[in-house]
Amino acid sequence: ETGVTQTPRHLVMGMTNKKSLKCEQHLGHNAMYWYKQSAKKPLELMFVYSLEERVENNSVPSRFSPECPNSSHLFLHLHTLQPEDSALYLCASSLGLANEQFFGPGTRLTVL
């Protein structure tokens, strides 16, 4: 497996469910990111991790909870989501915070 992988690729959940999105990078990078891509809107940065520490929380509601246990893995824990949270969630990684980011294929999330 190369690059940035994300699982699952599709997820349907009810508003009371708890689920987690997983991201793994195989590039030796030390920074990881979560983005939200909604229809007709620009990609929105949600969280930034550098060396496994969170360095940015872009005013994201607490129903989204990130976790970065090591430099290769990033999780997004979801609970009590709203239908407007339905979107494509993208993970990215980079070598250092100033360099280009490499993106995964995304998880298409639908909240019923």
Next chain:
Amino acid sequence: AQSVSQHNHHVILSEAASLELGCNYSYGGTVNLFWYVQYPGQHLQLLLKYFSGDPLVKGIKGFEAEFIKSKFSFNLRKPSVQWSDTAEYFCASMIYNQGGKLIFGQGTELSVKP
């Protein structure tokens, strides 16, 4: 707040036509600039980037972009498009000392007719 504007939401061209996609950013200081492409069914890929130096940067697949500081612009160009260039194109900026905070434009969908 920093923002990025892409003027064209959907561009339709015939093969061999020239392409220019507009991008303007709002921050007045030093920025790093990027163009990403998303081909149908694929993930975002970097086309090119500008950090410093020559304001005309060349990327993959014959694309280039020109950084014009006085116009806060970073337009993407290709002299002759191909059907395989059909994709969505995203411009993004990052303030120099705010590493990691990449701000995207809303994207431009390019359709190339064979």
